Structures are given as C-alpha cells and as structure tokens.
Amino acid sequence: MSRSHSHTFAVTVTAITQVTPLIKHFVLKASDGSQLPAFSGGSHVIVVMKGASRVHRNPYSLLSSPSDLSSYEIAVRRADPTRGGSVFMHDHVTVGMQLEIAHPVNLFQLDKLARKHVLFAGGVGITAIAAQLEDLKMGSVHYELHYSVRGPEHAAFADRLVKRHGDRVRIYHDSADQRIDIEGLVAAQPLGTHVYVCGPTPMIDRVIASARAAGWANSHIHWEQFSAPPVGEPFDVFLQRSNITLSVPPDQSLLEAIEDAGIDAPYLCRGGVCGECKCRVLEVDGVLVHNDNYLSSEEKASGALIMPCVSRAQGKKLVIDL
Amino acid sequence: MSAVFKTDETFRGDFKYSNSPAAIRRFPLPFVEDKYMYSVNIEPHEAGPKGSIMEFQFDVDEHYIGECRDREIVLKEDPLRYQALPHMMSAQWDVLELLMDSMSRDYPGQFSLSKHGNRWTWHNKLLGIKDEFTFGDPSTLPREPLDYITRQAQGDFVVMDQRDGDLYLEAGMVTTPADWSMDFDLGMTFKEWHGPVPLAHELNVFDRALKFLLNLRLNEPVRRLNWTMTVNPRLDTSPEFYPRWGSDRATVTPDNVADKAHVRVELQGLWRLPRSNAVLFGVRCYLISIRELATIPKWARRTHRALRDLHPALVDYKGLTRYRDHVVNWLAPLDDGSPTTPGNSPE
Numbered sequence: 001m002s003r004s005h006s007h008t009f010a011v012t013v014t015a016i017t018q019v020t021p022l023i024k025h026f027v028l029k030a031s032d033g034s035q036l037p038a039f040s041g042g043s044h045v046i047v048v049m050k051g052a053s054r055v056h057r058n059p060y061s062l063l064s065s066p067s068d069l070s071s072y073e074i075a076v077r078r079a080d081p082t083r084g085g086s087v088f089m090h091d092h093v094t095v096g097m098q099l100e101i102a103h104p105v106n107l108f109q110l111d112k113l114a115r116k117h118v119l120f121a122g123g124v125g126i127t128a129i130a131a132q133l134e135d136l137k138m139g140s141v142h143y144e145l146h147y148s149v150r151g152p153e154h155a156a157f158a159d160r161l162v163k164r165h166g167d168r169v170r171i172y173h174d175s176a177d178q179r180i181d182i183e184g185l186v187a188a189q190p191l192g193t194h195v196y197v198c199g200p201t202p203m204i205d206r207v208i209a210s211a212r213a214a215g216w217a218n219s220h221i222h223w224e225q226f227s228a229p230p231v232g233e234p235f236d237v238f239l240q241r242s243n244i245t246l247s248v249p250p251d252q253s254l255l256e257a258i259e260d261a262g263i264d265a266p267y268l269c270r271g272g273v274c275g276e277c278k279c280r281v282l283e284v285d286g287v288l289v290h291n292d293n294y295l296s297s298e299e300k301a302s303g304a305l306i307m308p309c310v311s312r313a314q315g316k317k318l319v320i321d322l
Numbered sequence: 323m324s325a326v327f328k329t330d331e332t333f334r335g336d337f338k339y340s341n342s343p344a345a346i347r348r349f350p351l352p353f354v355e356d357k358y359m360y361s362v363n364i365e366p367h368e369a370g371p372k373g374s375i376m377e378f379q380f381d382v383d384e385h386y387i388g389e390c391r392d393r394e395i396v397l398k399e400d401p402l403r404y405q406a407l408p409h410m411m412s413a414q415w416d417v418l419e420l421l422m423d424s425m426s427r428d429y430p431g432q433f434s435l436s437k438h439g440n441r442w443t444w445h446n447k448l449l450g451i452k453d454e455f456t457f458g459d460p461s462t463l464p465r466e467p468l469d470y471i472t473r474q475a476q477g478d479f480v481v482m483d484q485r486d487g488d489l490y491l492e493a494g495m496v497t498t499p500a501d502w503s504m505d506f507d508l509g510m511t512f513k514e515w516h517g518p519v520p521l522a523h524e525l526n527v528f529d530r531a532l533k534f535l536l537n538l539r540l541n542e543p544v545r546r547l548n549w550t551m552t553v554n555p556r557l558d559t560s561p562e563f564y565p566r567w568g569s570d571r572a573t574v575t576p577d578n579v580a581d582k583a584h585v586r587v588e589l590q591g592l593w594r595l596p597r598s599n600a601v602l603f604g605v606r607c608y609l610i611s612i613r614e615l616a617t618i619p620k621w622a623r624r625t626h627r628a629l630r631d632l633h634p635a636l637v638d639y640k641g642l643t644r645y646r647d648h649v650v651n652w653l654a655p656l657d658d659g660s661p662t663t664p665g666n667s668p669e
C-alpha cells in the first residue's frame with residue numbers, strides 16, 4: 001500500500017511578483033492550456049524543481065481561489081541557505097518556464113460542521129489560509145481572520161484580503177506594535193467555533209495553548225506547520241533493505257537523496273506533517289535531528305523513528321529500514 | 323466492450339437475469355489462488371486490460387438498464403436508501419462531476435456531457451434522460467446532485483467526510499448492499515462501520531486501511547475486490563428487507579444449486595474528491611451463477627477448492643452455512659485435481 005512519486009503534470013509560470021524582500025509570488029497555468037484540477041482551501045502542491053545538480057520537491061500552499069481553476073498561485077519565502085528549493089524558485093525560475101507539480105493535497109482542511117471559523121495567520125503563513133477564506137466566502141458560516149505582518153511593506157496580501165473580505169479581516173502590523181490578543185479572542189468565541197492557525201511556531205503554540213486552556217476539544221484546533229527541508233551537516237546513511245550507502249549533502253533532504261538513488265520511498269506532504277514517510281531507524285551513531293511536526297516528543301526521544309522528508313542525522317552512521 | 327444492453331432484466335420476482343458469454347469471461351473471479359485468504363489487497367485503480375471491468379473508472383455493462391430500474395423500485399418503496407447530510411453538498415457536486423466526466427469520456431455512444439462555463443448539458447441515451455443545469459446550483463436539477471447521478475449509475479455510492487483524523491459516512495445511495503444498512507450506519511466512523519468483519523480486527527487491517535485512506539490522493543484512486551455469495555441474482559440484500567430474502571437460503575437444494583447460488587463480487591473503488599476533500603466509496607456489484615461460472619474449467623476447479631477449504635468463521639460471516647456444501651458437491655465432479663494457473667483469468 002505504499003506509494004511514492006505521485007503523478008505530476010506540467011505548468012508554466014505566467015507571472016512572478018516580488019511581494020516583499022523575501023517573498024515571491026508565482027502564477028502557474030497548465031502547460032497544455034487546460035483547466036487545472038479542482039482543489040479545496042488549505043491544499044498544497046509539491047513543486048518539482050529540476051536544478052542543475054539535483055531535483056528539489058517542495059510543498060507550497062495554493063493561495064488562489066478554489067473556484068478559479070484557470071491558474072494556481074503560490075508564494076515562496078526565500079530560505080536562508082544559499083541553495084535548496086526556495087532559492088531555486090527565487091533565483092532560477094523565470095516567466096515562461098515550465099515546472100512539474102503533483103495534484104493538490106489537503107492536510108489543513110476546514111471543518112464542515114463548524115458553527116464559526118476563526119483563523120490566525122502570521123507572515124507567509126497566510127498562504128495556507130488565503131484559499132480557505134475563499135471557500136468560506138462562498139458558504140454561510142461566519143468567519144474572521146487575524147493576520148499579523150511585520151510592517152506595511154510586508155503586508156503583501158493584506159490589501160487584497162481586505163478588498164475581498166472587508167471587515168472579516170483584521171491586519172496587525174508588528175512594526176506599529178500591534179499584537180493579536182490571541183488568548184482574549186479565543187476565550188470569547190461561541191461554542192462550536194473552530195480555530196485555524198498558520199504562521200511562526202510561537203504563534204501556533206499560543207493559539208493551541210489558548211484553545212486548550214479555554215477547554216476546547218483537539219478536534220476544534222487546526223494548524224499547519226510545514227517545514228521546508230532544512231539544510232544541515234552532511235551525513236551517510238545505509239539503507240538496510242536496499243543494501244546501499246548514500247551520502248546526504250547539506251542542502252539535500254534524506255528523502256531527496258533516497259529518491260536520487262532511484263529508490264522509491266513513500267511521501268505525501270514533504271513537510272514533516274502527514275506521517276506518510278515515517279521510517280524505522282535501525283542504528284544511529286550520533287544524533288537524529290528531528291525537524292518534523294509529526295512524531296511525538298517521546299517518539300523523537302526514542303530515536304527509533306525518522307521522517308526522511310525533513311529530518312536528518314548528525315554523526316558517523318545512520319541505518320534505516322528502507 | 324461493445325455490450326448489448328439488455329432491456330428486460332429483473333433482480334427480484336422472476337429473476338430474469340443472466341450473463342452473456344462475454345460477460346462471463348470478464349467476471350472478476352475473487353479467488354486468485356486455490357486457497358482464499360482475507361486480505362486488504364488494495365491496489366491503484368488504474369486502467370485495466372481492454373474489455374475488463376477495470377478498463378474504466380466506472381464500468382458500464384450489459385446489466386445497466388436493469389440495475390438502474392431495480393434502484394428506482396427500491397427507492398420508491400424505501401426513499402431513505404438515499405441520504406445526504408447538509409454539509410455534504412460540495413461532495414455531491416464532486417461525485418456528479420466525476421461520474422459524468424468519466425461516463426461521457428469512456429462511453430461516448432451512451433452518455434454525453436457538454437460544458438459552457440457552469441452551464442452543463444447531460445444526455446443519457448440508455449435511459450433517455452437529457453437535462454441542462456448549472457453546476458453548483460442544486461435548484462437547477464430535478465433532484466440533489468448525488469441522488470440524480472447515482473440513479474444513473476450501477477453500484478452503490480457512499481461519501482465520507484474527512485475530519486479530526488477520521489472518516490464519517492455522511493451521504494450515499496445504497497440500494498444493492500450485501501446485508502448492511504446506510505440508514506443505520508449514517509454518521510458512523512470508518513471503523514465503526516466496518517466493525518463486524520471477523521479476523522480483520524485481529525489483522526489490524528482497519529487501522530492500516532484508515533491511515534491509508536486519510537492520505538488518499540487526488541487523481542490516484544484505489545480499488546479492491548470483495549466477495550460473498552447470494553441466493554438468486556438479487557441486488558438488494560439489505561437488512562431492512564431481510565424477511566424477503568433471508569429465507570431464500572433454505573430453498574437451495576442439490577438440484578437447483580447451480581442456478582440459485584451466485585457468487586457476488588464487489589469492485590470497491592475509493593476516490594479523493596477535489597472540492598470537498600471527501601472520499602467517495604463506490605461498490606459495484608457483479609453476480610454470476612455457479613452454472614455460468616463453471617463454464618470456465620479453471621474457475622470450476624478453483625472455486626471448488628476455495629469454497630471447500632474456506633475458514634469456518636468466513637463461511638459463517640458470509641452467510642454460506644446453509645448451502646456451501648451443496649455448491650462444493652456440485653462443483654466437485656468438475657475438479658479433476660489438476661493444477662490451476664496463477665491469477666483469476668479464465669485460462
């Protein structure tokens with residue numbers, strides 16, 4: 001029942017906008033001119049980037065409206081290291097270029113039974129929430145968004161959102177010292193409200209903690225926290241079942257290295273969220289660097305499991321069950 | 323398959339039902355080995371060999387008209403066989419689109435669909451239905467979208483909403499169930515719904531199946547085969563009407579077993595739906611009498627062995643206790659003990 005590379009299709013980049021110093025916005029259309037596959041708000045796509053030396057596959061949220069399938073829109077935040085997928089998107093992708101993407105996957109779905117939706121976004125986290133707002137606009141259930149940005153020059157999507165959703169959207173500027181009163185807002189919600197958050201880790205943690213403190217069931221708390229595969233130290237890995245040793249360079253993920261060797265490994269989100277790539281660790285001489293949001297802290301501490309899409313090892317030797 | 327669509331079949335009363343030689347050869351025999359073992363056996367629902375029941379996403383065969391007619395009969399008497407909770411409307415449109423797109427693409431001689439933006443025209447030539455409607459606006463269709471389209475499709479359809487790490491059965495058209503009731507199960511989670519299958523829990527298959535389904539991808543549907551046996555070619559073996567068919571089992575004799583006993587195979591497909599992120603579960607049912615099945619010598623030998631050696635818990639669960647021996651005895655003379663080739667193909 002395990003699957004690996006999903007079927008991809010070709011899209012053409014038709015517009016690129018630098019929306020903040022670190023964020024670029026891309027418009028993608030199907031290269032064959034057809035309509036793109038339908039999706040639901042909160043979905044992401046895996047973008048396959050064929051760089052000069054290696055292939056990157058990164059997840060990006062679809063932020064365009066699910067009811068307009070003539071194009072998809074994604075926003076990419078440039079990550080610090082000088083190489084990797086986001087840097088490829090920023091430095092090498094130009095208008096007219098073709099990319100491969102996989103069908104949308106939704107791991108951050110709106111709850112259809114909610115009586116009210118309260119959404120929190122910080123920075124580029126808005127990309128996971130923007131399309132949800134479009135779905136909510138079509139429905140009849142009340143919703144509100146609280147969106148925090150660094151300053152006016154960072155409010156890339158703010159104007160657009162305010163235009164579309166009016167007073168259902170509130171923008172908070174960090175630079176003007178405007179803070180979201182997460183605790184107060186959560187505590188004031190009526191019964192049956194669902195909360196959604198995507199943004200920096202402290203924001204996510206605060207929303208979860210406030211909702212739990214207010215006695216909310218876990219089923220009413222939703223967050224998405226994709227990690228792009230972080231850069232780390234190079235390490236070697238032995239794949240026990242395939243009987244092969246691989247070197248994982250600093251700017252490549254363990255999963256990418258496995259794929260480069262022609263070995264099929266399962267994945268879905270490539271962002272440490274879904275659990276699909278979970279792999280048993282048979283031996284480690286050194287430490288595991290867990291970058292995922294899937295394993296529990298006990299599982300991470302046990303050293304028996306690793307999520308190859310985002311996590312790595314530091315040390316002399318890693319043996320995994322693949 | 324260029325099927326000749328039969329126009330006068332019945333799945334009740336006089337049971338006017340049979341398989342043409344071509345339909346027999348494409349029957350999905352569930353016994354891929356001489357010994358039957360329960361397994362989850364999920365595989366990608368990709369295009370199968372030309373003419374096979376898996377060639378297309380939704381198979382339309384010679385029994386189409388009779389099956390749609392039987393569904394109308396069931397619904398007239400028991401309208402609750404179709405149900406959908408209010409929050410499933412986007413999933414309903416997803417299913418309508420999936421079925422209309424597939425059927426018109428794969429059977430252009432029988433079905434056609436034209437789209438001008440949201441204005442769609444659907445033409446079902448087999449049932450003589452033509453409607454123009456606005457995609458997304460339920461008021462422009464004579465019935466709710468799921469009700470409308472599944473009355474024009476073979477097999478049962480159940481739609482599951484995904485939330486909180488589980489799947490909830492919250493809409494469906496169920497008129498050909500193998501002894502389960504949607505009315506009873508509406509709102510249940512995936513595991514509650516599958517509760518009664520023996521052995522399966524010990525094998526932990528539902529935990530794995532659920533995890534698999536939660537991560538089911540768009541455009542990558544999966545399928546599996548399931549089987550049971552039924553007396554008479556009856557599609558509606560629902561618990562609601564048990565008094566009507568439960569006693570059929572006692573009517574099987576050594577003389578009539580070859581015509582009365584049928585193998586019932588379900589081709590179960592699972593699709594992720596794009597706008598609702600719900601999961602569609604389709605159950606397409608194939609019926610074949612023991613006499614028809616035995617026209618293929620390999621299948622006679624194979625079926626004889628599989629039923630003879632079936633695990634007692636499964637004999638009981640599948641409701642075969644009363645007539646399994648009659649079937650085995652009837653098939654025994656056709657089994658000379660020679661080996662069977664692997665797989666379920668006719669040769």
Ligand code: FES
Binds near residue numbers: 267271277
């Ligand atoms: S692919 Fe989803 S956690 Fe690794």
